[in-house]
Amino acid sequence: MARTVPGVLASFVHVDSATEAIAALRAQGRTDMTVYSAAPNHEIEEALGFTNSPVRLFTLVGGLTGCTAGFAMTIWMSRDWPLLVGGKPIGAIPPYVVLAFELTILIGALSTVAGLLLLSLMKSTRGLAYDPAFTDDRIGIFVPAAADQAAALEQMFRAAGAEEVRYAA
Amino acid sequence: MATTVHEYHPTQTHHEVTRDVVNTLGTAGRGYMLLLGFAVFCFLVGAATFVALLKEGLGLAGYTPPVMWSVYITTFVFWVGIGHAGTLISAILFLFRSPWRTAVYRATEAMTVFAVMTAGLFPIIHIGRQWFFYWLLPYPNQRYLWPNFKSPLMWDVFAIGTYLTVSTTFLVVGLVPDVAAARDQMQGWRKKLYEICSIGWKGTDNQWRHYTRAYLYLAALATPLVLSVHSVVSWDFAVSIVPGWHGTIFAPYFVAGAIYSGVGMVLTLLIPLRKALKLEHMIGEYHFDNLAKLLLLTGSILFYAYAMEYFVAWYSGNAFEQTTFWRRAFGPQWWAGWTMIICNAFVSQLLWFRKIRTNLTALFIISIFVNIGMWFERYVIIVSSLSNDFEPWAWGVMTPTWADWGILLGSFGWFSMYFLLFARTFPVVAIQEIKETIPMPRRRKGAH
Numbered sequence: 001m002a003r004t005v006p007g008v009l010a011s012f013v014h015v016d017s018a019t020e021a022i023a024a025l026r027a028q029g030r031t032d033m034t035v036y037s038a039a040p041n042h043e044i045e046e047a048l049g050f051t052n053s054p055v056r057l058f059t060l061v062g063g064l065t066g067c068t069a070g071f072a073m074t075i076w077m078s079r080d081w082p083l084l085v086g087g088k089p090i091g092a093i094p095p096y097v098v099l100a101f102e103l104t105i106l107i108g109a110l111s112t113v114a115g116l117l118l119l120s121l122m123k124s125t126r127g128l129a130y131d132p133a134f135t136d137d138r139i140g141i142f143v144p145a146a147a148d149q150a151a152a153l154e155q156m157f158r159a160a161g162a163e164e165v166r167y168a169a
Numbered sequence: 170m171a172t173t174v175h176e177y178h179p180t181q182t183h184h185e186v187t188r189d190v191v192n193t194l195g196t197a198g199r200g201y202m203l204l205l206g207f208a209v210f211c212f213l214v215g216a217a218t219f220v221a222l223l224k225e226g227l228g229l230a231g232y233t234p235p236v237m238w239s240v241y242i243t244t245f246v247f248w249v250g251i252g253h254a255g256t257l258i259s260a261i262l263f264l265f266r267s268p269w270r271t272a273v274y275r276a277t278e279a280m281t282v283f284a285v286m287t288a289g290l291f292p293i294i295h296i297g298r299q300w301f302f303y304w305l306l307p308y309p310n311q312r313y314l315w316p317n318f319k320s321p322l323m324w325d326v327f328a329i330g331t332y333l334t335v336s337t338t339f340l341v342v343g344l345v346p347d348v349a350a351a352r353d354q355m356q357g358w359r360k361k362l363y364e365i366c367s368i369g370w371k372g373t374d375n376q377w378r379h380y381t382r383a384y385l386y387l388a389a390l391a392t393p394l395v396l397s398v399h400s401v402v403s404w405d406f407a408v409s410i411v412p413g414w415h416g417t418i419f420a421p422y423f424v425a426g427a428i429y430s431g432v433g434m435v436l437t438l439l440i441p442l443r444k445a446l447k448l449e450h451m452i453g454e455y456h457f458d459n460l461a462k463l464l465l466l467t468g469s470i471l472f473y474a475y476a477m478e479y480f481v482a483w484y485s486g487n488a489f490e491q492t493t494f495w496r497r498a499f500g501p502q503w504w505a506g507w508t509m510i511i512c513n514a515f516v517s518q519l520l521w522f523r524k525i526r527t528n529l530t531a532l533f534i535i536s537i538f539v540n541i542g543m544w545f546e547r548y549v550i551i552v553s554s555l556s557n558d559f560e561p562w563a564w565g566v567m568t569p570t571w572a573d574w575g576i577l578l579g580s581f582g583w584f585s586m587y588f589l590l591f592a593r594t595f596p597v598v599a600i601q602e603i604k605e606t607i608p609m610p611r612r613r614k615g616a617h
Contacts, residue, residue, distance in 0.1 A: 015609035035374040038183055038350065039604035040381050048374055053382040059390070077307060077315035085319045095319045098401060102327040105394045109335045109387055113342060116383040123375040132353030135346070135372055137183035139609075161612050 006169040007144040009129040010157035017161030018139040019047040024156055025143065034128055036140035044139070055115040062111025063104045070100030129168035138163070181450075183604045190347070190596045190603075191354045193446040197593050201445065208585035215579010218572055219294065227297045229572035235563055236555045238295075240573035244580055245291030246547040247430065248284045249329065249402055250423075253395055254431020254463075255281025256336060259343070260391035263384075269459040271606055272452050275347075275599045276442065276592070277435050278340045283587040284434070285333045287580050292325070294576060321404045328401040335394055339387050345370050346380070347596040362594075399427040406550065412489040413497070413554030416481065422474040426546060429467035429513065432460055433539025440533045442592060451598055454527045461526035464539065468517020471546075475514050489559055501566050502553050509549050512542020 012018040018035070022044070025033050035044055074096040082090045134140040145153055150167045157165045197205075222229055231239055255277040262270040293302045305326045307316050316323050349370035352363035370376060403423035406414035416422075436457070443452045482494040497506040516538045525531045557564045591597070 013610055014612040016611045016613055036372050037374075037377065038187075038372055039346075039601045040377040041605075041609060044374065045378070050374075050378055053379045055379045055382045056386060059383075059386040063390075073307065074318040078318060081313060081315045083317055085317060088319060092319055095324070098324040098397075099318055099327050101393075101397060102324075102331045102401075105390050105397075106331040106334060109338055109390045112383050112386050112390070113338055116342070116379050119379045120376050123373075125369065125371050125373055125376075128371075128373075130371055135350040135353045136187045 003127045004129070004168060005127040005144050006146065007129060007142055007167075008150050008153040008157070009131070009140060009142045009166055009168055010154075010162040011131060011133065011164040012139040012141070012161065013137075013163050014161055015041060015043055015139065018141060019043050021141055021157055021160035021162065022047040024160060025141075030143065032144055034125070034140075034142045036130065036134035036138075036142070038135050038137060041139075053119065055112060055119055058115025058118075059108050059112045062114075063108030065111070066103035066105070066107030067100050069107065070103035071096055073103075074099050129166075142168075181603075181607060183607060183609070186451075186600055186603050186607070187350055187354060189448070189451065190598050190600045191351050193448065193597060194351060194355070194359065194593065194595075201589065201593065205586065205589045208582045208589060211578050211582025212586050213579075213582070215576050215582055218575030218579060222294065222572060222576075223299060227295075229570065230576075231567045231570040231573055233565055233567040235558060235565055236552055236567035238551050238555060239567050240548070240552075240569050240577060241291050241295040243544065243547040243551050244577055245288050245295070246402055246423075246551070247544045248288035248291070248580065248584070249332075250399060250427035250430040250543065250547075251284035251434045252281040252288070252332070252336065252431060253399055253424070253427035254435050255279075255284070256339075256391050256395040257428050257431070257463075258435070259339065260388040260395065263388045264392060268606060269456050271602045272598055273435070273439060273456050273460070274602070275340075275343065276439060276597050277431075278336065278343065279591045279595075279597070280431075280434060280438060280588060281336045282333070282340050283584050283591070284431075285329065285336060286587065287584045289329055289333060290580070290583070292329075321401070321408045324401045325405055328398045332394060332398045335387070335391055339391055342380075342384060342387060343599065343602075344595060346372060346601040347599060350600050351596055366595075396424055399423045406554075411554055411558055412487070412493040413550065416478065418474060418477055418481070422471075422478075425467045425470035425474065426513075426543060429464060429471055429517070430539060430543035432464045432467065433536045433543065436460060436464070436532055436536035437540060438588065440529050440536070442597070446592070446597065448598060451603070457529060457532055458523070458526045461520050461532060464535075465517055465520035465526075468513060468520070468539075472514040472517070475510060493554055493557060496557050497549060497553050500553065500557070502549070502556070505545050505549050505553060509542055509545040512538045513546060516542065 010021065012021070022033070022035065026047075026049070035048065037044060071093075075091040078091050084090070128142050130142075131138065131140055141157070143153055147167070147169065154165045154167075230241065255274075258270050259274040259278040259281070263274070292305075293299050296302060305316065305323070318324075345367055348363045349367035349372065352360055352367050355363060400420035400423065403419035407416055407419035409415065439452060439460075440457075443449055479494055482490040485491075497503075500506075516535055519525050519531075519535065525535075552567060556566050
């Protein structure tokens with residue numbers, strides 16, 4: 001059975017209530033909260049102080065790798081099996097631009113997805129309390145906490161306007 | 170004043186969006202099963218024809234010198250073109266933050282994937298010895314041979330392969346949050362299926378942070394891709410010196426034609442689909458009006474391209490070009506030439522009228538004309554150009570045979586089968602993206 005992370009799970013109907021709770025948690029110096037929402041929301045992102053996702057590095061490196069691989073493959077293979085076509089050079093660059101372009105896109109896209117999977121898996125959601133309503137219309141905030149901290153957190157969440165607060169252990 | 174999606178769905182809440190889309194995943198009705206059965210039947214006709222082609226060879230199809238590219242290559246270009254509207258709507262309009270794409274993009278993206286899957290079969294059918302199709306790929310072999318990368322046909326292998334992979338990736342990535350939403354609402358075998366397909370998605374801040382960026386970059390990569398794919402397909406023709414093919418206009422002409430045909434197919438699919446799945450309140454006049462405007466724009470570009478093709482043939486003073494274009498309009502296959510011009514250049518001009526753009530019956534009929542016209546456009550470009558090249562003694566007209574029609578019918582069955590199965594199994598409207606356009610409730614009044 002999956003290990004459960006003890007903590008407090010709050011459910012919100014209103015986005016401003018959720019951002020108020022996030023701000024209160026951040027004011028306490030907490031960065032270990034997990035916020036659930038059915039769609040990305042700019043107010044939540046701002047409250048959490050999001051920085052740019054490093055997934056773009058995967059796109060860049062993948063694209064550059066694809067481009068290099070495209071030119072390297074076509075030039076090397078042409079020289080390995082020299083085939084004179086229409087009096088053109090063996091390693092003719094203009095037609096190979098098409099292949100390098102396609103591989104730039106292909107490897108760039110695949111490495112973006114690989115980056116997405118890797119970065120998402122780096123912060124595991126295993127064992128965190130969750131509610132199916134979070135993919136519907138509720139916003140959830142989970143904070144890992146020991147039983148003795150639960151009452152204070154519940155009070156803070158209720159004050160912010162949480163609809164429901166429960167302790168998961 | 171411009172209409173936003175939210176103004177279009179003023180009464181919808183996040184919960185209603187989830188409920189309405191998840192409701193489309195219920196048990197299929199009799200009409201759906203009949204349609205699916207018909208699609209499978211058409212596919213089986215195509216499969217049986219393919220078995221006959223494997224056994225007897227390409228002689229069964231109407232290949233007659235000098236026309237050695239005919240219905241299969243025509244249909245290949247047709248299906249690749251269909252895919253383009255999907256990527257335009259899902260990726261390019263995403264980058265432009267166009268609000269009307271949200272409700273329709275999932276169905277169009279699925280159409281793209283299935284259309285490209287269909288298109289990919291045709292070069293394999295066409296090559297004759299289908300069991301050697303892997304010779305197209307650069308792999309180490311005992312004869313130390315590599316493909317000729319200077320050939321546009323090799324560019325095509327890479328372009329279509331990349332297009333299929335990237336559009337499938339884009340569709341699947343877009344589906345993950347929606348499948349998770351369906352998982353949390355369903356029971357039974359569907360819940361199990363969606364649990365696997367949602368790969369642990371819970372909509373956490375960390376997941377959204379990387380997801381939104383990754384989706385943006387995928388759209389940014391798919392945008393130049395969609396423009397390149399049909400350009401590469403057009404170069405299969407334009408790089409050769411066959412009169413009627415050797416034109417610098419070909420790449421933009423093909424891209425516009427592809428989007429035109431794709432939007433036509435989107436309309437053919439969406440108009441009955443919204444009724445069957447009871448999505449009238451999500452996909453309405455506003456969306457169809459915009460799709461029709463896209464059809465009008467690309468149809469007008471085609472009008473211009475057709476006119477330019479004839480003008481350049483005349484102005485070039487090249488007797489071969491002039492003969493080819495004369496015979497397109499007045500030669501033995503004049504009917505194909507005029508079908509293309511009437512269905513594409515003229516019928517699309519009806520869409521200047523808002524009344525027609527917002528009349529779904531009229532739009533559906535126009536979309537059928539578009540599908541027919543665009544298939545004939547490729548037939549005219551390929552078959553009629555090849556039937557009269559440089560030497561009049563070598564001219565010849567090909568007549569399609571049952572093997573050509575069987576495979577064509579099979580391709581429609583194959584495509585429709587996948588589309589119908591998708592529409593009942595996965596959310597056909599993007600739940601998460603619609604929710605993004607509807608503001609979340611606030612406790613305190615006042616804008617953010």
